[in-house]
Amino acid sequence: MSLKPMETGGVLKFGDVSREPHIRRARDMKEAILDKGWLKDHEDEELYFMYRDLWLEEDRDRILRNNLRYDITVMPPRSLGKEFVKTLGHYHPECVPGVRYPEIYEVLDGKVHVLLQKRSTGGDIEDVVLVEAEEGEKILLPPNYGHVIINPGKKTLRMANWICRSFNSEYEEYRRLSGAAYYELVSGEFVKNPNYGELPEIRRIEPTVIRELGIEEGKEMYWLIREPEKLRFLTEPQSFGWVFDKVVGEKWRL
Secondary structure, three states: OOOOOEEEOOEEEEOOEEEOOEEEEHHHHHHHOOOHHHHHOOOOOEEEEEEOOOOOHHHHHHHHHOOEEEEEEEEOOOEEOOEEOEOOOEEOOEEEOOEEOOEEEEEEEOEEEEEEEEEOOOOOEEEEEEEEEEOOOEEEEOOOEEEEEEOOOOOOEEEEEEEEOOOOOEOHHHHHOOOOOEEEEOOOOEEEOHHHOOOOOOEEEOOEOEHHHOEOOOOOHHHHHHOHHHHHHHOOHHHOHHHHHHHHHHHHOO
């Protein structure tokens, strides 16, 4: 069975569930937008749409029992003046001391650039990672990394994610420092955000494949909930260091 969420008049239908979107407008992330000239005339523009807490009815109790949440984000193609359209960016809080909650994404349609960044214990950015992915590919966001999602393409980007449902994301640092460590311009160039001071160069990694957990290209990620043990790394990341080592090496560790 293939899952194809349908959007009609802004409402997304997923199985028997229909959801209105949470809408992110330009004014909601004004601190993170580089081109303030563009922002001045486009504050009310709708940039992306978040549909949270989706399930097939037969999976609802299993999802809640395992403390998980399945979401879909829809981001039409456009520019924010000098930049490609993007999310605001955020970090996740700690699950246990020294280990923040992870997250995993799947590209349903379009292509995506995910920009990850990790702070050192002293507060400086010590690692910046770019993942480029297309339909069917997965991106695992390791503990202790903040992230921004960018649509660099000419078609609508649709992304699904599994995440622990027990926390709220932390946006303050991205707001305070005017966005991520780098901005991706419509020219394709990445430019450093001067508010961060010294920054490492961006390193690139491939989309995530972890066959032991059923995370593979072309396999729809939603169905992992039928074997919830394979998603336990999202709620108990302290027990799955080997998973995150496969993604970014040991750099995720504090």
